[in-house]
Amino acid sequence: MSSNDMECLLMLIAPVISKRDTKFRTAISAKERLLVTLRFIATGDSYKSLMYLFRIPVSTISLIVPDVYRAIFDVLKRENYLKTAVTTSEWMQVAKGFEENWNFPHCIGALDGNHIVMQAPKDSGSYYYNYKHCHSVVLLALVDASYKLLYIDVGCNGRVSDGGVFSSCFFSSALEQGHLDIPLPKPLPGREKDTPYVIVADDAFPMRLYLMKPYPFHNQPGLNRVSNYRLTRARRVVEIFFGHIAQRFRILRRPLLLGPEKTVTIVSAICALHNFLMDRNDGNYANRSNFDVEDVQNGEVIGASWRNEEQGTHNLIPIQTGQCNKNSHDTRAICEEFMNYFVSPSGEVPWQYRYI
Structure with a gap:
């Protein structure tokens, strides 16, 4: 700072x-x-x-x-340093960032969650006990294309299942009820079929009309692997966010010796400070070495400095990957439309076939 x-x-x-x-x-x-x-x-x-x-x-x-x-x-x-987009124009700006920076149109955020490890609360039993055999609360984060937070939900007890963390948060219910003024579906560039704006996530989350995740299991056809690569490429921003705050706020590198309420408050303060310092953008907090750098010619990724550190040096544990693979006909159609776009002349990137 x-x-x-x-x-x-x-x-x-x-x-x-x-x-x-x-x-x-x-x-x-x-x-x-x-x-x-x-x-x-x-x-x-x-x-x-x-x-x-x-x-x-x-x-x-x-x-x-x-x-x-x-x-x-x-x-x-x-002061609005932790502000969720609530108008169509704001969501369009988020989508523009993903399209320009990560070649993924109609994306309004990358979603992921991590367990924040803490000491066992007194008389809590197994309420905060997670699948990694430690006590935690969950930080759920929605991140835009420039690594800034659009929404956080922190405090869900670590025992809750992966799909339940998202389903129980306010953001999920607001999406379900249409309160966030998400832009109406329209065709992807060079396509004709109306396609909704989506959030990209991993297998820990259930498939929804507004939530897109990779095709599950191994040995997928080539076109599906292309789609998975492009989705994972856009979703990487939220993984980078978690790695970055673990590097900058080293209190997260060991279990917090605090109760649940203080843990929730201090993690919320860290998230607010992250957005504050990203907005200030003076180069001390957010320099190039702290984020993955991608060669726009061949797609080769130069990892951020925190990726070179020994694994397990922080206490941000990914939420457990589930098998939320029950997809409706509509969600499958949306995935196929994105897949067709990614291999079309207007949507493909020249290096994508080398990474599948």
Whole structure:
């Protein structure tokens, strides 16, 4: 975070986190409160380590940190740094980004979820116990073509099945009821059949008219493999998002020693900070080495720097892949229309047949 970003963030949240001086002592400044909290989130240092660094007692830090990251989330959310598109024009801008950057038209977001590992809550039994035999809450994220968050749902207990995480969130019900003003179906470029705007996801999610995922199982025909490659290429942005926040916010690299409510708040604050810093775009937080770079001539991908780190160095666990493969006639028709587009002269990319 640059000094300019720091000052901008401080200006936004200072009225919320500032404390009054008293006759007995001078209050810890808003800037120092913010610095302690950012250090905690960025490094994952313990309160005791922060005590020696900032000369503030552990008991005081334990009050400052939750207060500040709660303020970060509340203020940045109010400032629309975590805002879901709600108009047709906004969704069209998202779709334009996927078409221009990832050659995937009619895409309004990439969806995925990860378990945020935490210590076992007291008297919770198996409520938060997940398939990886640890306790967690789920972060569900919808990301646009430039790695910014369009929607998050954090807090679903880790025991919930993969399909249930999405089905129980507000975004899913809003899509089902048509409250988000998604653009009406229209033909893909160079095609004639009306095709809806879709979200791309993986096998952990159920197929819907608005949710597209790869063809399941191995040994698929060549055209299906082309479609899977193109879909996975667009969906990669959400995987990159999770890898990026695990690299930048190192508190996510080990189980959070917090209860469920504080875990939800701190993860929400991290997501809000991500969008804030992506909007600032000064190169310190979001430089080229932090994201996959693709050669537009041959499709070769140069992995982000975090991909070179040892596997298992963070505690973001993918949600379990299920077998949600019951597709209706309409969803199959949509998949086939996208597949036909991807192998048509107007929709194919020259390198796609080398990656199937």
